[in-house]
Amino acid sequence: MKRVLTIASLACAFLSDPAMAQDRAGDVQAKLLGTAVLTDGKIEQFNVDLVGLPADTQTEANDNVVPTVAIEYFLSDNISIETIAGITQHDVDAISGLPGAELVSDAQLIPATVTAKYHFDVGGVKPYVGAGPSYFLWVSDKPGAATIPLGVTDTDLSDELGFALQAGFDVDIGDSGFAVSVDAKRYFMDTTARWFAGDTLVIETEHKLDPWVLSAGVAYRF
Helix, strand or coil: CHHHHHHHHHHHHHHHCCCCCCCCCCCEEEEEEEEEEECCCEEEEEEEECCCCCCCCEEEECCEEEEEEEEEEECCCCEEEEEEECCEEEEEEEEECCCCCEEEEEEEEEEEEEEEEEECCECCEEEEEEEEEEEEEEEEEEECCCCHHHCCCEEEECCEEEEEEEEEEEEECCCCCEEEEEEEEEEECEEEEEEEECCEEEEEEEEECCCEEEEEEEEEEC
16 A cells, blocks of 8 residues: 555656656747648539530549648647648549549649647657648649640639648657657548639539648757
């Protein structure tokens, strides 16, 4: 019984000792990351089709690797709010129906995301989970090469509000404030794609996007 009490006393002392328990409330952490955007989209519905696309037409966007920056503010030792900044570019090709046909070219996306994160302390390794809203803002998109002969003059992908789940970990590099960071996000997001010939809407499709976004890099907390 005395041994149990002694262990409990030591555990309480560890948790209450400011020299041993890390105080992160009010800290800001900045991250510079390399990010792989792994697409997982598909057409869910045809709303308009004046050109007569094959019934089995399905599409896929290419993957991309881009730099991103994340800024995180710690509300308490274990709870933080994080936002990311970056832009990614994708082409959309048909993989069935019209296999290999480029339907959208150079679609540039800002995935504006804010997540609330809960951190666990496991020595120098600090795993976390998070979730929050995301707004996909398409800043540029062009008709693909295969759509121009059909008379398409403009392409539009709708900006949409969605949701992201997040998990990852930070590994402290001594007491320098630097850390190695690894992060994974799964987005749940839709968009409506429209192709126009002049002012006429010739194709409109509903797409499920749902990409994986995997990042790794360095962080600095101050």
